Amino acid sequence: MKTTVIKVDNLTKTFGRFTAVDHISFEVSRGEIFGFLGANGAGKTTAMRMLCGLSRPTSGSGTVAGCDISRSSEEVKKHIGYMSQKFALYEDLKVWENMRLYAGIYGVKRREIPKVIDDMLATLGFTAEKNTLVKELPLGWKQKLAFSVSIIHRPSIVFLDEPTGGVDPAARRQFWELIYKAAADGITVFVTTHYMDEAEYCNRVSIMVDGRIEALGTPSDLKQKFAASSMDEVFTMLARSAKRADN
Amino acid sequence: MIILLLLPVLMIILFGFGISTEIKNTNVAVFDPLRNTTTQQIVNDLSMSEYFIIDRYLSRIEDAESVLKTGGVGLVLVFGDASVQLITDGSDPNTATTLTSYATAIINMSVMRNQQITTPDTPQINIEMKLLYNPTMKGAYNTVPGVLGMVLMLICTMMTSISIAREKETGSMELLLVSPVKPITIILSKTAPYFALSLVSFATVLLLSVFVLHVPIVGSLALLIGLTMIFIFLCLSLGVLISIAAPSQIVAMLVSAVVMMMPTMLLSGLMFPIENMPLALQAVAQILPVKWYIEAARSVMIKGVGIAGIVRELIILSAMALFFLAVSVKKFNKRIE
Numbered sequence: 001m002k003t004t005v006i007k008v009d010n011l012t013k014t015f016g017r018f019t020a021v022d023h024i025s026f027e028v029s030r031g032e033i034f035g036f037l038g039a040n041g042a043g044k045t046t047a048m049r050m051l052c053g054l055s056r057p058t059s060g061s062g063t064v065a066g067c068d069i070s071r072s073s074e075e076v077k078k079h080i081g082y083m084s085q086k087f088a089l090y091e092d093l094k095v096w097e098n099m100r101l102y103a104g105i106y107g108v109k110r111r112e113i114p115k116v117i118d119d120m121l122a123t124l125g126f127t128a129e130k131n132t133l134v135k136e137l138p139l140g141w142k143q144k145l146a147f148s149v150s151i152i153h154r155p156s157i158v159f160l161d162e163p164t165g166g167v168d169p170a171a172r173r174q175f176w177e178l179i180y181k182a183a184a185d186g187i188t189v190f191v192t193t194h195y196m197d198e199a200e201y202c203n204r205v206s207i208m209v210d211g212r213i214e215a216l217g218t219p220s221d222l223k224q225k226f227a228a229s230s231m232d233e234v235f236t237m238l239a240r241s242a243k244r245a246d247n
Numbered sequence: 248m249i250i251l252l253l254l255p256v257l258m259i260i261l262f263g264f265g266i267s268t269e270i271k272n273t274n275v276a277v278f279d280p281l282r283n284t285t286t287q288q289i290v291n292d293l294s295m296s297e298y299f300i301i302d303r304y305l306s307r308i309e310d311a312e313s314v315l316k317t318g319g320v321g322l323v324l325v326f327g328d329a330s331v332q333l334i335t336d337g338s339d340p341n342t343a344t345t346l347t348s349y350a351t352a353i354i355n356m357s358v359m360r361n362q363q364i365t366t367p368d369t370p371q372i373n374i375e376m377k378l379l380y381n382p383t384m385k386g387a388y389n390t391v392p393g394v395l396g397m398v399l400m401l402i403c404t405m406m407t408s409i410s411i412a413r414e415k416e417t418g419s420m421e422l423l424l425v426s427p428v429k430p431i432t433i434i435l436s437k438t439a440p441y442f443a444l445s446l447v448s449f450a451t452v453l454l455l456s457v458f459v460l461h462v463p464i465v466g467s468l469a470l471l472i473g474l475t476m477i478f479i480f481l482c483l484s485l486g487v488l489i490s491i492a493a494p495s496q497i498v499a500m501l502v503s504a505v506v507m508m509m510p511t512m513l514l515s516g517l518m519f520p521i522e523n524m525p526l527a528l529q530a531v532a533q534i535l536p537v538k539w540y541i542e543a544a545r546s547v548m549i550k551g552v553g554i555a556g557i558v559r560e561l562i563i564l565s566a567m568a569l570f571f572l573a574v575s576v577k578k579f580n581k582r583i584e
Contacts, residue, residue, distance in 0.1 A: 052425045074427065082425040086418030105426045150422075159425075 010060035022211035035202030043211040081150035081158035091135035106153035140171030160191040196232035273321035274302035292357040391456040392544035405503040407486030412499035430579040465551030484571035
């Protein structure tokens with residue numbers, strides 16, 4: 001049975017006269033990998049920030065994990081994980097220190113922290129790097145670590161904002177294996193990307209153009225609808241109509 | 248970090264000795280048409296002190312100005328019929344004030360001793376002071392409270408604002424904000440290390456001032472520590488506030504430097520007396536937290552005032568601290584918009 005974990009209705013965000021997100025509506029079910037696509041400046045990050053409770057919607061409504069994003073954004077934060085565009089772990093701390101810090105911040109019980117860290121190191125195959133400073137890790141490893149840290153508290157939803165920027169295809173594939181594993185464990189994955197090969201990995205994708213969702217469906221549905229052979233073609237067709245410049 | 252710990256040492260030494268060495272061994276020129284025992288006694292007493300060296304006797308009163316200007320003389324002593332005139336170079340008001348107050352004290356003592364041993368009908372000598380270019384008086388033990396204020400401001404305000412702004416730059420702040428952690432927890436944990444660091448600096452400055460500069464702590468040490476805690480708390484809140492407004496480390500640094508450090512150095516009364524400033528600047532000085540701290544710290548350290556004497560300062564500082572903290576916590580929540 002499908003349970004809806006994210007439900008968004010006419011969500012809008014304006015900055016002065018600029019409408020960054022323009023009446024978007026969609027639903028995401030539990031355990032789904034939902035790709036949130038769009039060119040730079042299409043409004044992906046803004047939309048995601050509203051869902052995470054970082055930014056207040058101008059109008060429209062939404063619930064994340066059953067909590068209203070405008071009224072109880074603090075409640076939302078207890079149920080989500082977040083990985084930002086920028087690599088945001090503390091570079092001067094060791095791998096396990098970062099894990100311990102975020103486990104504490106996200107409210108993992110003190111007694112359980114050592115076990116959580118050990119499990120995570122084993123899953124990542126990082127046991128030998130436990131005491132390595134994060135700044136000495138290769139970028140691909142850092143991103144895997146950042147993802148694992150973002151789900152350290154077993155959230156029901158994890159938001160990934162362009163998690164694989166700047167890494168090679170092999171590392172990206174490994175990263176997606178982690179995402180699949182998380183989804184199999186019942187964590188809903190909400191991911192923005194502009195790599196169209198990654199869009200193919202998602203259960204469903206939405207494509208944002210100029211703040212609006214122009215297409216929504218499974219990758220195969222969308223390819224069929226736009227008579228395209230790949231998501232890349234679908235995206236190019238839609239993006240061509242964009243009026244906003246890349247920023 | 249090492250720089251932060253060395254900085255107070257450097258500042259206290261620069262400021263402390265910068266002022267005190269100037270006053271020692273000042274050359275004095277004397278114009279003494281009377282040449283009687285009283286005047287001889289005064290000149291003698293002056294030359295005995297460690298502050299003054301009798302450099303030369305002037306034959307004409309007109310020479311007074313030229314020796315001040317070019318002669319390397321810091322003080323001219325002019326004896327009149329029943330008065331002594333002290334002429335100093337007021338273009339450096341701090342030194343000038345200190346010189347005259349030292350000389351006055353020595354002359355007073357000399358005169359008093361004289362009066363005790365001589366017959367009552369000896370002409371009374373009235374001392375008449377004249378401070379060229381700057382008629383106000385200013386105390387000398389200004390340095391230590393002033394340096395304390397500046398160092399604490401630097402460490403707490405500047406470093407806190409930079410450290411929080413750095414988290415914004417690296418993106419880790421975003422991660423903290425999506426976590427269920429309360430803003431007050433983030434703020435407290437970001438400020439705690441700087442709180443500890445400033446206590447270390449505070450102790451360093453106090454030790455240096457007592458044992459190296461020989462500036463005594465007359466009043467209660469506990470009161471001084473309490474006062475300083477409040478001020479540190481205030482500086483930290485201000486640092487947090489700046490970092491919330493500043494998008495990057497460089498902006499945070501510039502804002503703290505330009506908006507906070509400059510007025511602190513120039514307007515707090517550390518370098519120039521507040522009473523001498525134009526009214527507008529005096530008004531600005533009133534809203535500087537550091538001004539109140541320096542005043543209170545000076546009262547406690549130098550004058551030995553008890554808690555009753557600095558109630559006003561304590562209230563103002565606490566109110567400012569709470570205000571900044573309240574604004575920070577309120578603004579912190581909605582930052583990513």
